[in-house]
Amino acid sequence: MTVVAMQVNGKQVSADVEPRTLLVHYIRENLRLTGTHVGCDTSQCGACVVHVDGLAVKSCTVLAVQAAGSKVRTIEGLADGDSLHxxxxxxxxxxxxxxxxxxxxxxxxxxxxxxxxxxxxxxxxxxxxxxxxxxxxxxxxxxxxxxxxxxxx
Amino acid sequence: MYQFEYHRPKTVEEVTALLARCESPKILAGGMTLLATMKQRLAAPSDLIDLQDIPGISGISADAKNVTIGAMTRHADVASSKEVARAIPALAYLAGRIGDPLVRHRGTIGGSIANNDPAADYPAACLGLGASIVTNSREIPADDYFRGMFETALKDKEIILRIVFPIPQNAAYQKFPNPASRYAMVGAFVSRSAAGVRVAVTGAGPGVFRMTAMETALAKTFTPAALDGITAPIGEMLQDMHASGEYRASLIGVMAKRAVASLTG
CATH class of the missing domain: 1.10.150.120 ([2Fe-2S]-binding domain)
Incomplete structure (x- = not known):
């Protein structure tokens, strides 16, 4: 297990995970942000797209440890309070x-x-x-x- | 995915030390193929060595003779580079048609040619332009680098640092993408320079290869019609659920002619 820390939707977060943990699972299971979906799990369908350091990527094909130290934005981080993006x-x-x-x-x-x-x-x-x-x-x-x-x- | 140890070294020397020390390590670049392969348990490295923190191995530069692209440069950066667009527009065009925009934000040129998938796009550009692959120990001409399906001239502790593309007079890439994966069913890269004409084909055979008969014909007459009747041996083509050998062999002619046509206007 290794401590993986990053910034998600403007907040500093960290979790103790295995190196093989995918970014999408880190987001969904460790951070409980379940707006990001797992569709095909083979980097084809795009249900898991999040932004890492400003670029849209498929989070089912990125390890959480690869994103350590990065700024991540998920669907939950788009709206400004009650006003939608x-x-x-x-x-x-x-x-x-x-x-x-x-x-x-x-x-x-x-x-x-x-x-x-x-x-x-x-x-x-x-x-x-x-x-x-x-x-x-x-x-x-x-x-x-x-x-x-x-x-x- | 099986368990592994993860490393994020800061220098090339640390990478080679890890490669020497670890049991069955793999280098991780963008991960667009490697992670998918590990998820399917088709690869089970003991250690992943992530290159993202190594300075000086990503980025693009150009001078009068060459375009140099660092191994960790993302496809999206090659596709949108003004320098590449100016010097070798066919290379920017090719990079912008790999996978989809999300894959292009992660996948790297070094990862692509280290993996040498028989249907990958970049091997066609490297061979079609006569590029040099610069590693931590030597410079390998593209003609000697690609050795067939997923095979390259890279040795165990060798790491690609950058790829140097000589700037041609002009060049074009045409591919018939698999509609699901966007991998090349067949892709043809044609270039013209003082050194001659090159035609490199990806997707059709067990690895990227040059169509020397086409090169000879185009050196005499640079027109699509010059390629009439020149075919690749069907028995040497890939055959799978996506296309037969006959279909791929036929596509070589179609793609090469389209590439030539785009250069003769």
Whole structure:
């Protein structure tokens, strides 16, 4: 076991974990932040996307120890108190979800996308979502929500 | 995933000392292949040696002759580099089509070529540009480095520090991606420089290889039509659930012609 400390959503945290502990399990089981989901567990589906030092990554394919000393942001760290992040608000407004399982990952990817590409066109949004699967096939409204968010950000 | 010890050394010397001391160590770069392999219990290293704190092995620089990319440079950084876009746009294009944006934030060029997956993109760029792989002990020309499926010229305690790409007159990469994984079913990297024409193919065979017949034809006439009728031996192609050998052999011609066409406008 090893003590792994990092900053998550602005708070300093630490936990005693095995080196093989994945970042997603550290977040869900040690920190009890269960908004980040495990979907495929094989770095394909993107349900587990969080930001590590400002970059969106698949937390099922990062060891918690690799992120030691980093700044991590999860879906729980997006809203400002009761007011939703503009991307969250746009997903709500445009019904960018059906069952909601992929939504945290979709939103974390979208926030990262809009940081890099502030005004993406529809084709770019779809291409940038390559690493996030929605098995309800609700992509249309997800794309619409991201486009709408890009206009207010 | 089986248990292992984790190390985060601060110098290359510490890395080599750990490699000498540990029972069955593995070097961890971005982890985009290694961690997935360990999760499936297809790899069980005793120790992981994470290179993220080693100074001087990530980043991009360019001069009049070469683009040099540190081993720990992420795909996303190569894809968005202004220097790479200016000097070897085909290399930036290739990097921007590996995996997905999230994978490109973690995966590294050194990790990719150390692993040498037969369907990886970077080996095609290294061989197609005649790059040099610089390690802690020597400089290896790409022509001698790639040795077939997951095999390279790297020795046990050898660590890739950087890759030096000579700047060509022009170059292009075209790939037919597997629609699920984005790995190359077939990718063709074509370059033209004073040293001649190079055509490197990934995804089609058990490892990246040069299509010398295509190189000879293109050296005479640099047009897509010059490649008519030039095929790779079907028996040497990969065959799997994604595509037959015939299909891959055919894709080599299609991808190489597209690459040439993009350079002849």
């Amino acid at each position: 503009p991307v969250q608000a746009a997903f709500k407004e445009h019904h960018g979800l059906q069952c909601g399982f992929c939504t945290p990952g979709m939103i974390m990817t979208a926030v990262d996308m809009l940081r890099r590409i502030p005004k993406p066109d529809e084709a770019t949004i779809r291409q940038e979502l390559e690493g996030n699967f929605c098995r309800c096939t609700g992509y249309h409204n997800i794309v619409k929500a991201i486009k709408a968010a890009s206009e207010v950000l």
